[in-house]
Amino acid sequence: MNPPAASAGPEQDLRPEQVISDVLADLPRHRGVVVDSPPGAGKSTLVVRAAAHIAATGEPLMIVAQTNEQVDDLVTRISGKHPHLSVGRLSAGGYVPPPRMLELPGVRFGTRIQDLGDPDIVIATADKWAWIGDRVWPWAIVDEAYQMRSDKLLRIAGSFERALFVGDPGQLDPFSIVDGDRWSGLSWDPLQSAVSVLLRHNPDLPVHRLPVSWRLPASAAPVVSRAFYPFTGFRAGTSDGDRRLELATGGMGTVHDRALEEAARSGWALLELPNRHTVRTDGEAVQAVALLAARLLQRGAVASSEQGERPVTADRIAVGAAHRDQVAAIRAAGLPAEITVDTANRLQGREYDVTIVLHPLSGRRDATAFHLESGRLCVLTSRHRHACVVVARAGIAELLDAHPSAEPVQLGVPVKFPDGWEANQSVLDHLSRHRV
Amino acid sequence: MSLLTSLARLRALEEGIAQPVATVRHCHLSARPMVFVPLKLSGEAAAPLAAMLGTERERPRLLVVTQPRNRDLRFAWAAELAGVLLPYIEGFLADTETVERRNADPYERAMDAPQLIVPNQGGVAFTRLLGRSTRFRRPDGPYPVPESVPVLGRWLTYFGERAAYPGSALMLAATEELGRHWASGQSGLEDANLAALLAWITTGPSEEAEDPLVWPPAGPATDPGFDAEVLAPAIESGKPERVAEALRTQLEPTWRLMWQAIDLLAGLPEGASAAQRWEQDRGSFSGMATHLAEGAPPQARRDGAVAAAARLARMERAQAAYDVQRAYDDPLVMAEYRLTGEAFAGEVVETDPDNTEGEGRSRKLRPLVVIKTDDPVRLPPGATLGTPQRRAQGAELVSAGEGLVTVKITKGMGRGRTAAPGAVPEVGERVCYTSLTDDFQGSPQLPEAEATPWTHGGPPQDYVPDDEDAQEEWS
Numbered sequence: 001m002n003p004p005a006a007s008a009g010p011e012q013d014l015r016p017e018q019v020i021s022d023v024l025a026d027l028p029r030h031r032g033v034v035v036d037s038p039p040g041a042g043k044s045t046l047v048v049r050a051a052a053h054i055a056a057t058g059e060p061l062m063i064v065a066q067t068n069e070q071v072d073d074l075v076t077r078i079s080g081k082h083p084h085l086s087v088g089r090l091s092a093g094g095y096v097p098p099p100r101m102l103e104l105p106g107v108r109f110g111t112r113i114q115d116l117g118d119p120d121i122v123i124a125t126a127d128k129w130a131w132i133g134d135r136v137w138p139w140a141i142v143d144e145a146y147q148m149r150s151d152k153l154l155r156i157a158g159s160f161e162r163a164l165f166v167g168d169p170g171q172l173d174p175f176s177i178v179d180g181d182r183w184s185g186l187s188w189d190p191l192q193s194a195v196s197v198l199l200r201h202n203p204d205l206p207v208h209r210l211p212v213s214w215r216l217p218a219s220a221a222p223v224v225s226r227a228f229y230p231f232t233g234f235r236a237g238t239s240d241g242d243r244r245l246e247l248a249t250g251g252m253g254t255v256h257d258r259a260l261e262e263a264a265r266s267g268w269a270l271l272e273l274p275n276r277h278t279v280r281t282d283g284e285a286v287q288a289v290a291l292l293a294a295r296l297l298q299r300g301a302v303a304s305s306e307q308g309e310r311p312v313t314a315d316r317i318a319v320g321a322a323h324r325d326q327v328a329a330i331r332a333a334g335l336p337a338e339i340t341v342d343t344a345n346r347l348q349g350r351e352y353d354v355t356i357v358l359h360p361l362s363g364r365r366d367a368t369a370f371h372l373e374s375g376r377l378c379v380l381t382s383r384h385r386h387a388c389v390v391v392a393r394a395g396i397a398e399l400l401d402a403h404p405s406a407e408p409v410q411l412g413v414p415v416k417f418p419d420g421w422e423a424n425q426s427v428l429d430h431l432s433r434h435r436v
Numbered sequence: 437m438s439l440l441t442s443l444a445r446l447r448a449l450e451e452g453i454a455q456p457v458a459t460v461r462h463c464h465l466s467a468r469p470m471v472f473v474p475l476k477l478s479g480e481a482a483a484p485l486a487a488m489l490g491t492e493r494e495r496p497r498l499l500v501v502t503q504p505r506n507r508d509l510r511f512a513w514a515a516e517l518a519g520v521l522l523p524y525i526e527g528f529l530a531d532t533e534t535v536e537r538r539n540a541d542p543y544e545r546a547m548d549a550p551q552l553i554v555p556n557q558g559g560v561a562f563t564r565l566l567g568r569s570t571r572f573r574r575p576d577g578p579y580p581v582p583e584s585v586p587v588l589g590r591w592l593t594y595f596g597e598r599a600a601y602p603g604s605a606l607m608l609a610a611t612e613e614l615g616r617h618w619a620s621g622q623s624g625l626e627d628a629n630l631a632a633l634l635a636w637i638t639t640g641p642s643e644e645a646e647d648p649l650v651w652p653p654a655g656p657a658t659d660p661g662f663d664a665e666v667l668a669p670a671i672e673s674g675k676p677e678r679v680a681e682a683l684r685t686q687l688e689p690t691w692r693l694m695w696q697a698i699d700l701l702a703g704l705p706e707g708a709s710a711a712q713r714w715e716q717d718r719g720s721f722s723g724m725a726t727h728l729a730e731g732a733p734p735q736a737r738r739d740g741a742v743a744a745a746a747r748l749a750r751m752e753r754a755q756a757a758y759d760v761q762r763a764y765d766d767p768l769v770m771a772e773y774r775l776t777g778e779a780f781a782g783e784v785v786e787t788d789p790d791n792t793e794g795e796g797r798s799r800k801l802r803p804l805v806v807i808k809t810d811d812p813v814r815l816p817p818g819a820t821l822g823t824p825q826r827r828a829q830g831a832e833l834v835s836a837g838e839g840l841v842t843v844k845i846t847k848g849m850g851r852g853r854t855a856a857p858g859a860v861p862e863v864g865e866r867v868c869y870t871s872l873t874d875d876f877q878g879s880p881q882l883p884e885a886e887a888t889p890w891t892h893g894g895p896p897q898d899y900v901p902d903d904e905d906a907q908e909e910w911s
Contacts, residue, residue, distance in 0.1 A: 130880035130881075131880045150745075151744070151748055151749070153892075154882065154883070154889065154891070155745070155881070157890070157892065158883055158887060158889050176748065177752055178602065178748070178751040179600070180748065183748075188740075188744060188892045189744070190748045191748070201890070201893040201894075202890070202891070279439060325776050325777070328777050328814040331814075
């Protein structure tokens with residue numbers, strides 16, 4: 001493959017295939033192996049490959065994911081790719097499997113290990129695994145390990161001997177509703193991610209990186225890579241011109257139409273509203289987001305890519321915001337129900353053709369750690385295959401200048417990269433070239 | 437800051453007086469609280485300088501370290517402090533009740549528990565540091581201390597940790613509690629000044645609150661002007677009475693403010709769930725006393741991996757319960773959730789108390805209630821609901837739109853064929869439903885500390901007391 005020019009990184013020049021075989025070769029040699037995966041770099045493909053690889057050895061395997069949707073998704077993928085493998089899906093009592101999953105061959109459902117027979121692979125959420133105590137698996141795969149809090153890992157780590165940890169270090173860190181300062185600096189801080197705690201206690205474990213994003217277009221990969229993965233970097237799997245977004249009908253020259261045209265042309269657009277301090281559920285911004293989504297559908301966008309040509313239907317569009325009340329307000333503004341509207345936390349790991357983002361700092365008077373968190377902006381700006389439209393009030397650059405990172409420095413806490421303030425500046429700088 | 441609190445702060449600024457943000461008191465207030473105002477020596481982390489404390493407002497006890505750099509005097513002061521605090525704490529242990537537990541032996545729970553009230557978060561932090569610096573001391577070996585000092589250290593540590601536990605009232609910071617019930621027109625940082633916050637609540641903002649000559653800082657740090665002009669010469673003079681008198685002038689104003697704060701809080705009726713949380717406090721207090729009596733080692737310097745995860749789980753559970761309970765106890769707190777669409781209130785316009793679901797033996801009473809509301813309802817059909825008016829009941833949202841919400845009562849209807857009188861809201865009644873519910877979900881087992889897995893550094897080393905403990909700096 002011929003990589004387009006991008007910032008250099010250690011594993012940048014490796015082929016993804018090479019990385020996957022390195023990972024598989026490392027598995028029996030180490031107690032744990034970590035794989036960092038930037039957005040859309042084939043993390044799930046890797047998990048499916050590794051699962052089949054381990055299952056082929058005849059040893060039982062447990063897979064840990066973080067949410068029921070992620071578990072269902074993995075079950076579907078594994079069963080689709082390797083129908084001969086038997087898969088047990090463990091769940092809590094209230095779980096109802098989606099109808100499409102009931103027909104999968106070799107998949108059994110149950111709330112207890114005993115209900116599943118003796119499958120090659122058992123999959124459940126970390127929360128569910130914490131209740132399964134009396135058996136030790138020789139192998140485990142932990143998916144979305146950077147979104148998993150280390151106290152969850154503590155509850156299940158006794159259940160496996162060796163594990164492959166896979167996740168995206170650029171997304172949102174786990175959080176808690178209580179103040180965890182008393183543990184900051186401890187190597188087993190329960191609020192840190194499972195991977196940080198694992199690596200602090202086992203610094204010799206190999207860490208691999210998947211070098212190519214198959215999701216992000218050539219217009220987005222360098223921007224996201226530079227802002228959120230400054231030291232490791234990744235590149236797009238496609239090159240300029242491989243992905244195209246076309247609007248079937250002409251525009252009316254409104255700002256919303258022009259923003260969509262800019263996004264279709266360049267992959268990015270910033271719809272800037274007049275500078276003003278607003279409440280979180282900024283009525284004008286919410287209106288703008290809703291209008292953009294509506295116009296995108298009305299104008300009959302068509303996306304063409306290496307996967308062929310298809311219309312951008314409502315289910316291929318996502319709207320992202322920082323807070324739940326913003327999400328509720330956007331939904332209440334009257335969007336088609338098929339359009340996904342959600343917070344950054346819940347958009348993690350998902351993929352769409354076009355995303356419309358309400359900038360976390362839009363209309364704010366201050367830039368708190370929550371709003372500056374690099375993972376939040378990273379999730380919001382890395383869900384799309386074709387284009388991303390950001391809605392924001394003017395004045396974010398000045399707001400950032402007025403609020404340099406001033407979090408107290410805790411002793412013993414490893415410095416975290418990227419810095420949220422810098423990442424915000426970097427993205428904003430790029431967006432300003434696509435301002436409408 | 438929520439929208440409602442922002443509004444209250446703006447209104448406070450406009451009207452020049454703090455605005456209530458709660459209609460009931462969300463903390464238990466002891467009939468005999470121990471007011472504790474500690475001071476430390478400037479520039480030192482935990483060198484005690486003085487403390488004023490007591491349970492009666494007319495009889496404060498003043499304890500002073502007349503030469504704070506003298507290590508022996510500091511421990512003598514700690515022993516004096518133990519002489520006041522330990523009898524107060526232990527006085528609550530005699531009167532107990534037996535509590536039956538499912539799957540566990542019954543235990544003895546104190547009928548009442550001690551309550552420490554300090555001026556601010558700084559006071560809590562200093563209490564924790566005092567506990568940290570005294571609990572590892574021993575009455576034998578190098579630098580022996582009076583026997584009561586390590587015991588005091590363990591109690592102070594306990595209270596300091598309990599203060600971080602959501603909803604606990606064993607140790608309160610006056611500014612925190614006042615701030616939970618009133619919104620002033622100043623910033624959160626300024627609210628940490630007890631004199632300023634009390635002025636906002638009672639008479640309106642006052643410049644005197646910022647004047648250290650009128651209202652000296654409420655500790656634990658002292659006013660630098662006082663340090664340089666009064667304290668330093670007094671200490672150098674070598675006359676203990678002079679130091680004590682100087683410090684009394686710094687502590688007495690705060691002492692009066694503390695009781696004023698207590699009076700203000702006592703003026704609010706206690707929230708319905710505060711007693712329940714205090715019951716947990718009493719249980720925790722009795723547990724700590726038993727622990728101490730059984731000769732357990734002092735609390736660890738740091739939480740181990742398992743202990744940290746266990747504490748985090750307990751605190752998260754307590755925080756969630758505290759948030760829900762406050763909303764259920766207080767319509768003004770619930771209003772915040774009504775604004776965000778997580779709750780709605782309105783008048784019942786239609787009921788179907790005899791609605792049933794299922795056939796034959798599995799037939800269940802599921803009354804329907806239609807509520808007219810002006811609130812923005814942002815809950816999806818099928819959402820689980822609770823209501824402050826009927827706490828034992830659970831409900832489910834059937835549909836919402838055009839200002840009308842239909843709710844189905846799904847829990848707490850009993851087995852009868854018809855609803856008990858009063859179980860279903862009547863037409864015309866004002867009700868509130870919310871998706872906040874305080875359903876307890878047990879958390880899964882953690883491994884034993886000895887079985888800490890390799891991902892978390894393996895089993896920790898045991899703590900063995902040694903002479904090194906006495907070598908630690910106490911500053």
